[in-house]
Amino acid sequence: MILHRYFAWRFLMVFSAVFAIFFCIFVLLDMVEQIRKFESDTIGFVEIVKLTLLNVPQGVYRILPLIMILSTLVLFLALSRSSELVVTRASGRSAARALFAPVIVALSLGGVAVAVFNPIVAATSKQYEIVSNGHVQGASSVLSISREGLWLRQGGPEGQTVIRARQSNLDGTRLFGVTFLGFGPDGAPSYRVEARTAELMEGAWLLQSAKRWDLGASDNPERDAVRHETLRIPSDLTLEQIQDSFGTPSTIPIWELPAFIEQLERAGFSARSHRVWLQMEFALPFMLAAMVLIGASLTMRHTRFGRTGVMVLTALGIGFAMYFIRNFAQILGENGQIPALLAAWSPPLAAILLSFGIILGLEDG
Numbered sequence: 410m411i412l413h414r415y416f417a418w419r420f421l422m423v424f425s426a427v428f429a430i431f432f433c434i435f436v437l438l439d440m441v442e443q444i445r446k447f448e449s450d451t452i453g454f455v456e457i458v459k460l461t462l463l464n465v466p467q468g469v470y471r472i473l474p475l476i477m478i479l480s481t482l483v484l485f486l487a488l489s490r491s492s493e494l495v496v497t498r499a500s501g502r503s504a505a506r507a508l509f510a511p512v513i514v515a516l517s518l519g520g521v522a523v524a525v526f527n528p529i530v531a532a533t534s535k536q537y538e539i540v541s542n543g544h545v546q547g548a549s550s551v552l553s554i555s556r557e558g559l560w561l562r563q564g565g566p567e568g569q570t571v572i573r574a575r576q577s578n579l580d581g582t583r584l585f586g587v588t589f590l591g592f593g594p595d596g597a598p599s600y601r602v603e604a605r606t607a608e609l610m611e612g613a614w615l616l617q618s619a620k621r622w623d624l625g626a627s628d629n630p631e632r633d634a635v636r637h638e639t640l641r642i643p644s645d646l647t648l649e650q651i652q653d654s655f656g657t658p659s660t661i662p663i664w665e666l667p668a669f670i671e672q673l674e675r676a677g678f679s680a681r682s683h684r685v686w687l688q689m690e691f692a693l694p695f696m697l698a699a700m701v702l703i704g705a706s707l708t709m710r711h712t713r714f715g716r717t718g719v720m721v722l723t724a725l726g727i728g729f730a731m732y733f734i735r736n737f738a739q740i741l742g743e744n745g746q747i748p749a750l751l752a753a754w755s756p757p758l759a760a761i762l763l764s765f766g767i768i769l770g771l772e773d774g
Contacts, residue, residue: 443460692757707767
């Protein structure tokens with residue numbers, strides 16, 4: 410038990426050091442990117458640092474599996490060079506038992522990452538989008554999902570228009586049970602329109618079975634309301650603006666993601682990418698454990714056997730390959746080519762089975 414605690418402590422210290430190194434590297438690289446992205450005469454250095462610190466956690470969170478395999482390589486190379494693994498085996502402990510503590514630490518770090526770090530990353534990413542959009546004209550979100558349906562807003566010379574719909578098609582260009590509420594330049598309500606459907610055309614919404622109330626020009630809007638079989642309402646919205654307003658699943662905390670998926674599907678949108686992301690977050694601890702097994706399976710040999718560099722490069726190659734396979738499976742899942750469960754869980758399970766095969770082939774058990 411004492412040996413397990415020792416290995417766990419050593420692995421935790423190595424992981425913390427590697428994580429800190431990558432965090433500093435990401436801060437420097439992202440700061441350069443923020444300076445390049447925003448003009449220096451419109452945003453100061455303090456704001457650049459703020460944007461950098463808000464954006465870096467998302468980048469570091471995405472490469473946690475790579476940080477994990479690098480930490481594993483550093484740990485087991487150090488243990489091999491100091492002959493601590495030789496002493497461990499001489500005491501009667503097998504290679505599999507020596508891996509018990511690092512794997513448990515990896516699973517625990519994965520659980521903490523999903524339960525604690527994920528909401529932090531979601532909050533910082535969302536705040537980064539808000540702050541950065543404030544410096545980019547016309548980049549604000551135009552769509553919101555709630556229990557009452559979906560909400561859109563659009564602007565124009567005549568004022569702002571708020572759109573509420575009960576349901577929508579997959580891309581948000583065709584709305585059902587829709588209400589348009591127009592506001593004048595002074596902020597006062599000017600008209601209201603209710604329609605059975607509304608379809609986004611080029612430069613306008615095309616409404617079917619619509620009823621319009623003029624709120625500002627009539628003392629009795631209901632009496633003067635007009636029904637239209639078809640009605641066009643000018644709009645500057647585009648399909649790209651609506652799709653961009655969904656945001657990425659990573660900006661939603663994992664604890665709120667199931668409810669958001671339900672609201673998204675109730676509104677008529679496809680929540681496939683959000684479902685894939687949710688399952689991949691659940692599988693993250695096992696992916697981190699798989700990286701530990703891959704890294705340890707090729708670096709537990711004593712350095713006197715030679716070929717240490719080849720083994721390290723092989724472990725890195727397998728780890729990077731599994732990381733990109735995981736990302737590729739995520740893309741396939743988001744496109745509907747494979748189920749969400751298969752996209753999220755097959756890479757870590759395949760990596761775990763592969764590493765066990767390597768351990769059984771190279772070690773004495």
